[in-house]
Amino acid sequence: MNKFQHKVDIIYRDILILDLTSERICCGEELKQFHWRCFHANTLSAAIKSLQKYNFHVAIALISATQLQRVLHTINALNEAQDNLIWVAISVDSTLDNDQLASCLPRYFTDYHHLPIDWEHFNQTLGHAYGMARLKQQSPPPVNHLHHENPLLGNSGLINTLRSNIAKVAKVDEAVLISGETGTGKGLCAHLIHSQSKRSNGPFITINCGALPASLIHSELFGHEKGAFTGADKQYIGHIERANNGTLFLDEIGDLSLESQVNLLQFLEEHIIERLGGSKTITINCRIIFASHINLETAIEEGRFREDLYYRINILHLHAPSLRDHKADITLLAKEYLHQYSPTHQPYALIPQAMAAMLEYEWPGNVRELKNRIHRAIIMAESENLSETDLGIKVPKYPSDGSDIVNLAQHRVEIDTELLLDAIKRNDHNISAAARELKISRTTFYRLIKKCKIKL
Incomplete structure (x- = not known):
């Protein structure tokens, strides 16, 4: 080394590679050139x-159709051990193109790649995931400023009625069905029912029926014994059994397959389960709360939902209203989320034009969309005074003379198009990440792209 040369210390970023398949894909040497230091684990204990x-900050999982269930169970356990770990998947076979199997991937992974791997492209994916994970870890957790016993924000008549009905149904121990569009707070309602009930000291277990394919949902609900199927290397306790003496929240019940609906109906009648591959019955004492964003009566007419199950679960019915139906609460909601997400030393505020745009906007994503837009605006804005541009809100303008009739269907398409394009742009055209941000499946995202005639 001469006097003009300087030694540069290369900083390596650590990455975990979970490999439960038999492929043994070697990522270490390929990723080393991009300054990643890989640590392989082929068991849950080794990964922990x-x-x-x-x-x-980032982890890679090798996935295959035969080992998918085992991999997802392992990832669930690892996510409980460490928060803010972002996962990227490598599919070692082509059978994951099956819609049912692929539909659960956005729930676990920010992106996934097929063999053979384009390593430069893969490195870009890992770098983006690494940056997002660092951002999540550096951001202080949002402080909940809501009153402990009354976290359902709003003073409108609809919200006051919903709050009153929650208190009523919490006092009894019957099944509850919560309807409402995506993002209206059905999960929050379920939490409130549990916390105000006599089961509040018991577990509150949640499963999203729409996030898992039919091949996995039975095992997730009822559990399985060791050796029940290929890859079942140990006993797995299902969500129903975990909810014993507590509450089970089944979200998006309308997406449950007809076969699983039969099994669920049998449990509701007998309160007995049998693990997959097991021979003994287990009595379960839990309350079940159901939620659906689709009209179940329409689903019955279309043959997608069992009528007998519907009447069994629709004992107590609550409806979470759309935000456009209680716009009087938008100001209160906006102030609360500004308070939650603003740094303590740098409070943010909405300029009058921004608040006016929020009151005029139709909010297809409901309260969840409002919360996410404010959070993103605080992160990305150049000023402490947030504008409608910072929020990404564009309110369609129609003639004021009444000469044209507003086409509501076209209005909704315009709103969906705006949401999709904004999500695609923010995530650098990564469809999996965009779908994950909007909390919809990749399949639904592509369906909306087709509906809105968006060219990628």
Whole structure:
């Protein structure tokens, strides 16, 4: 080394590779050139030991159709061991193109790649995931400023009625069906029912029926014994059994397959389960709360939902209203989320034009969309005074003379198009990440793209 040369210390970023397949894909040497240091784990215990020893922000999972269920169970366990770990998948076979199997991937992974791997492209994916994970870890957790016993925000008549009805149904121990569009707070309603009930000291277990394919949902609900199927290397306790003496929240019940609906109906009648591959019955004492964003009566007419199950679960019915139906609460909601997400040393505020745009906007994503738009605006805005541009809100303008009739269907398409394009742009055209941000499946995202005639 001469006097004009300087030694440069290369900083490597640690990454966990979960490999439960038999492929043994070698990522270490390929990723080393991009300054990644790989740590392989082929068991849950080995992965947990690595998490305890190293500071991982990103993890890779090798997935295949035969081992998918085992991999997802392992990832669930690892996510409980470490928060803010972002997962990227490598599919080692082509059978994951099956819609049912692929539909659960956005729930676990920010992106996934097929063999053979384009390593430069893959490195870009990992770099983006690494940056997002660092951002999540550096951001202070939002402080909940809501009153502990009354976290359902709003003073409108609809919200006051919903709050009153929640208190009523919490006092009894019957099944509850919560209807409402995506983002209206059905999960919050379920939490409130549980917390105000006599089961409040018991577990509150949640499963999204729309996030898992039919091949996985039975095992997730009822559990399985070791050796029940290929890859079942240990006993798995299902969500129903975990909810014993507590509450089970089944979200998006309308997406449950007809076969699973039969099994669920049998449990509701007998309160007995049998793990897959098991031979003994287990008595379960839990309350079940159901939620659906689709009209179940329409689903019955279309043959997608069992009529007998509908009448069994529709004992107590609550409806979470759309935000456009209680716009009087928007100001209160906006102030609360500004308070939650603003740094303590730098409070943010909405300029009058921004608030006016929020009151005029139709909010197809409801309260969840309002919350996310404010959060993103605080992160990305150049000023502490947030504008409608910072929020990404564009309110369609129609003639004021009444000469044209507003086409509501076209209005909704325009709103969906705006949401989709904004999500695609924010995520650098990563469809999996965009779908994950909007909390919809990749399949639904592509369906909306087709509906809105968006060219990628």
